[in-house]
Amino acid sequence: MDKQKLYVIKIGGSLIDNEKDLMNFLEEFASIKALKILVHGGGKLASDLAEKLNIPQQMTDGRRVTDQKTLDVVTMVYAGKVNKNIVAKLQNLNCNAIGFSGADGNLIKAEKRVVSNIDYGFVGDVVSKSVNVDLLQKFLELQLVPVFSAITHNKKGNLLNTNADSVASVLAQALSQNYDVELLYCFDKDGVLENVENPDSLVKNLNSKKYEQLRSENKLNEGILPKLKNAFTAKENNVNKVVLLNETKLQNQLNHQNEGTEIDI
Numbered sequence: 253m254d255k256q257k258l259y260v261i262k263i264g265g266s267l268i269d270n271e272k273d274l275m276n277f278l279e280e281f282a283s284i285k286a287l288k289i290l291v292h293g294g295g296k297l298a299s300d301l302a303e304k305l306n307i308p309q310q311m312t313d314g315r316r317v318t319d320q321k322t323l324d325v326v327t328m329v330y331a332g333k334v335n336k337n338i339v340a341k342l343q344n345l346n347c348n349a350i351g352f353s354g355a356d357g358n359l360i361k362a363e364k365r366v367v368s369n370i371d372y373g374f375v376g377d378v379v380s381k382s383v384n385v386d387l388l389q390k391f392l393e394l395q396l397v398p399v400f401s402a403i404t405h406n407k408k409g410n411l412l413n414t415n416a417d418s419v420a421s422v423l424a425q426a427l428s429q430n431y432d433v434e435l436l437y438c439f440d441k442d443g444v445l446e447n448v449e450n451p452d453s454l455v456k457n458l459n460s461k462k463y464e465q466l467r468s469e470n471k472l473n474e475g476i477l478p479k480l481k482n483a484f485t486a487k488e489n490n491v492n493k494v495v496l497l498n499e500t501k502l503q504n505q506l507n508h509q510n511e512g513t514e515i516d517i
């Protein structure tokens with residue numbers, strides 16, 4: 253039997269920061285008839301609040317070094333304000349959303365990020381077996397629409413801050429066992445650009461060879477690198493389709509207009 257279609261859709265900080273654009277996006281998201289999961293970041297809002305509270309922030313390799321005070325900020329912003337606001341807006345659109353962190357229902361268990369030269373503090377890394385697929389499937393079968401923040405846990409009582417692109421990627425990978433998953437990374441550019449300043453330089457299809465070429469030419473910077481790493485990992489682990497696209501073009505993508513950059517391997 254054919255697998256049921258499931259969209260895993262990730263939105264980031266720039267969209268969440270803009271009330272009108274977020275509302276437009278959520279209207280399109282709510283209209284999706286197929287099964288769907290939303291994953292949100294909110295990095296920009298967390299950085300703004302940390303600045304107001306005089307808590308210095310450091311990003312390394314696209315990840316936030318997370319000390320205890322920063323963990324408190326990101327938990328309040330991602331698992332609190334942002335997650336609950338998105339759920340409320342979706343409820344207003346008659347989409348029966350339910351907000352989760354990874355700790356809820358043990359849905360996503362993470363390991364503290366360990367790399368040799370830097371201590372990231374309370375940052376979690378996730379792999380596809382981190383996901384409690386059985387429970388998540390039950391929510392989907394109840395026609396509930398899961399909305400995930402980028403907060404996970406280690407099952408030892410600690411919350412961990414996890415890159416939201418990674419959360420979307422592992423959810424897509426884990427659910428590909430049972431569903432025909434399309435993973436959409438929605439952000440503020442039309443996709444991967446040859447020249448980030450030139451919107452007309454869209455790369456329609458990106459395979460690992462082209463990725464290495466763009467990387468060696470220093471054409472991939474900031475947030476796009478972890479996003480692409482996660483996108484390739486998803487594609488290499490049975491996610492049927494992985495696309496990076498502009499957050500204003502979701503409807504076109506759903507209408508099979510092939511927006512953005514599709515990942516090939």
Ligand SMILES: Nc1ncnc2c1ncn2[C@@H]1O[C@H](COP(=O)(O)OP(=O)(O)O)[C@@H](O)[C@H]1O
Nearest residue numbers: 264265439441443444445448471472473475476
């Ligand atoms: N070649 C590139 N193509 C597209 N975006 C790029 C490129 N190089 C760097 N970027 C940057 O990556 C950003 C997306 O990453 P990020 O800010 O982390 O998004 P989000 O918060 O939505 O996850 C873009 O806004 C852009 O500034």
Ligand SMILES: CC(=O)N[C@@H](CCC(=O)OP(=O)(O)O)C(=O)O
Nearest residue numbers: 264265293294295315316414416
């Ligand atoms: C560990 C880590 O870096 N976590 C991210 C989680 C939020 C996120 O990914 O937000 P965007 O998608 O809006 O960038 C952070 O705190 O910035």
